[in-house]
Amino acid sequence: TDADIPVLLKTEEGHNTEVSAFEKLLNDIHLEGAQPVNKEAYMDDVRETIYNKVRKKLGSIDDITAKRKTKDDIYERYSIVHIAGSVVPTFNPSFRVWEYNITDLVDDVKAREIRPWNEFFRSLETELFEDSGNGVDIFSLDRNKNDKTTPPKKPKDLPLGPAYIPQLFTPTSFVQYYADLESINEHYLKEVSDGVAPDEAADSVFHYDVEYTSVDEGFDSKSLLVGDYLEFAAKLSKKEKLWGAYKKRAFISSGYKDE
């Protein structure tokens, strides 16, 4: 109700700054829209700070041979966060179908003993509701003693999983689908102006196409292991043409450019 009342606004750099409530509101509105802003700058930042670092790390193998490090040691440090294009037309609508290895699955499933989960979740309930702690400093920036939120070390005898070595459930490829809205809307209007009923026109023109697949030019890999992604990141940090194609796909072939 009082637009001039001062409030604290967290800047993108993480500092608090005092602004009027009205400015804060405008800022929130700006942040929450579906319109893309500075996405090219973000992608360039990803390239500079993340992909480039991966390339340097992979390239440094020769320097550290003395420590008997291999590329596999570097691959093992990483996991991949896959961030998807959206249906909302921030760019073009899109989604992905992943394919994964199910060879020899049937025999394996039949051989396995199946345990119900009830007992496990009952004991987890007790753990969760009892471990919220009474009188513990909730603003603590330090780790608690007996911190159960840091993981134990992976036992050495456990082999690497499907993200690192080809095996059952290893992702093998993906297909990225997209709806080219400009073309769909254009065809729709043409059909309607030709006298086709709107819903009939919609049925005939609306469709998703394959935008690209993981085996298309660039990725050059028959699997989607962490190592494949890291090698691809290294290539992206080096090759301009490949980077251009990657950004085009990041923006779902919408032709987006920062203003």
Added chain:
Amino acid sequence: DPYLGRNRTLYGRFLHITDIHPDRHYGENNSISRLCHYPPAQSSIFGSGDNDVDDLAPRFGKAMAGCDSPMDLIDYTLKWVRENLRDKIDFVIWTGDNIRHDNDRSIPRTESRIFEMNEIVSGKFHDLFSKHDSDDPRNLDVAVIPSLGNNDVFPHNLFSLGPTLQTRELYKIWDDFIPQEQQRTFDRVASFVKEVIPGKLAVISINTLYLFKSNPLVDNCNGRKQPGYQLLIWLGYVLQEIRERGMKVWISGHVPPIQKNMDDSCYNKFSAWTYEYRDIIIGGVYGHMNLDHFIPVDGKKSKKRIEKYS
């Protein structure tokens, strides 16, 4: 399916879909410069209201224009999935934001409207993937694993540790997708795990808002009462159980767990878990940023950081 003693065909394929953002106020031929909510003729603070053809909202939405999804885009997208993918996939990971953005001061979003739209979209997914000849609503042909988006909560981004009215309402909306034995733990952390190939493969749905630095209730993941701390306890137990069962797992959620989005302690701890359970975790799929890309996360470095700061 050894639980039910039924045979099922597997295709070695799954769908990841995210950030649908349906907007029932979107109208074909409304003014794009007015968020596709109002006809161009009316004068407004948003624009001149002239009859510029380029400013008219198309039926299926317009890329990069700043409007959310027309309901037609959602319905025709799901129709396309029904006709082209439904019978060729094993499961669906669906990572949230099922309501329009909070971008129009004239039509404020309310908690009930947010839940209502989530219920509508959840119903559409259920209709699409359920087994139509079954009386049991939990009997789906294709398992669906939803997760919570930062726009799916009220106020925007703000979501506290459960049990709360919001976590209970969410369970009610998704109860056909969440295994029944997890109702109480879901009430606590709004996360769950689903076996998509019984005894072999699971998908974890993580409520990433408990790690998200834009959630005003998240200070860090070190204090015991912090939502992220409780979520990580849940995650640790679940990962260990999956390992003991000899299963593998995908992790899914709305906000990607990358440094830009998470409080440092939450980011480091989450990355450390994915590193130490690299024998079972296949990967993580997320939404929120609308850009199709991948981020490699150095889990060993995160572990070192935790050790350094402790």
